[in-house]
């Protein structure tokens with residue numbers, strides 16, 4: 212049995228747990244805890260260790276989805292999660308420009324030294340005042356080759372589209 | 388639909404960059420305590436601005452400066468009302484009450500002064516209303532101002548290390564020109580010190596090296612590069628390094644080169660979900 216892995220990252224409250232829940236075939240094993248420190252100002256529950264989701268591709272192949280924990284003090288998990296990943300989805304809460312800098316820090320961590328295939332998902336597009344994907348591209352100063360996709364993490368179709376777009380990027384970098 | 392946020396988190400220069408590259412038309416409203424300001428843009432360029440209690444009409448401004456008589460002002464106002472299409476600035480030009488150069492000079496100075504103080508705000512709520520247009524009587528400049536010009540001047544006025552550190556966290560970053568600055572560099576007027584830094588940018592030297600070669604302090608070099616960066620002229624990049632070592636002692640692996648067939652299988656499965 213071969214397993215491959217994708218990582219779903221983004222700032223606190225970006226929608227990582229929601230995203231994995233929408234597509235995973237198993238109940239997401241997320242370690243939600245009552246939020247402490249600054250996070251509790253934003254939300255009651257936060258992902259403490261990580262999210263985990265699974266999609267069976269065939270009898271001999273499974274895809275694992277790992278969501279990184281949002282809180283800063285779990286940053287050490289990132290290295291471990293990112294080892295050997297196929298690709299990366301960076302989720303952004305499109306309604307909260309105060310998280311854009313943190314988002315850039317995360318992108319920088321994952322892609323600065325390695326040529327990791329990734330896409331940016333402009334999440335919460337269903338909310339009024341969501342910044343559009345084009346606006347996010349400029350706000351995050353992403354280079355033109357990086358895809359910025361509209362996303363509503365609670366909707367499976369939308370999550371599917373984001374994963375497919377990431378897979379197309381991976382496909383381009385794959386070998387015969 | 389509006390773009391909202393706080394300039395504490397997403398700075399005014401970041402926003403101006405977005406307006407420019409996004410070719411945006413509309414009004415940026417800023418509020419802080421009991422102060423407020425409105426900046427109007429047309430296709431990415433600034434056309435007018437005002438601060439609360441300073442919102443003057445173009446004719447009031449010119450009368451104050453003795454460049455227009457009240458008679459000419461009321462005449463122009465009537466003419467403007469009869470000609471729905473033109474704004475008051477345009478009517479003044481049509482009637483040749485003032486030359487284009489002089490009108491531009493006076494309005495630009497007034498507008499720049501309204502805008503530059505905003506760079507000193509440590510925070511403030513912003514709201515960008517797409518496609519909102521200024522009043523026809525506003526001091527609308529005959530020639531819209533490119534925002535890089537504002538950014539460079541605005542950055543000259545900040546000395547907030549924190550904000551600079553945020554974009555330029557270390558002195559070993561290499562400064563390089565962006566691949567396609569387009570005609571960006573044209574709108575920018577550089578001061579002598581800025582030229583010294585500009586001339587040293589070669590895609591190889593770090594900020595620390597530029598500071599050494601120019602004899603400018605590291606703070607000054609960072610501040611100047613921050614201006615170029617914010618105006619979209621340069622990028623800062625990490626010096627290529629050997630792969631970093633993980634906490635576990637192993638070097639970080641390159642992403643595995645995956646097989647095309649494997650990726651296609653995953654794609655087909657997800658398409659079918």
Ligand SMILES: Nc1nc2c(ncn2[C@@H]2O[C@H](COP(=O)(O)OP(=O)(O)OP(=O)(O)O)[C@@H](O)[C@H]2O)c(=O)[nH]1
Pocket residue numbers: 221222223224225226227228229230256257258259280281282334335336337338362363364365
């Ligand atoms: N309207 C809307 N709400 C969303 C969307 N995605 C997530 N949310 C909500 O945003 C909040 C945060 O979502 P989570 O999935 O918990 O975010 P997270 O990234 O896992 O958060 P941490 O684990 O704390 O870092 C929840 O209340 C979600 O219901 C979306 O696309 N639209």
Ligand SMILES: [Mg+2]
Pocket residue numbers: 227228229241257258262281
């Ligand atoms: Mg979570």
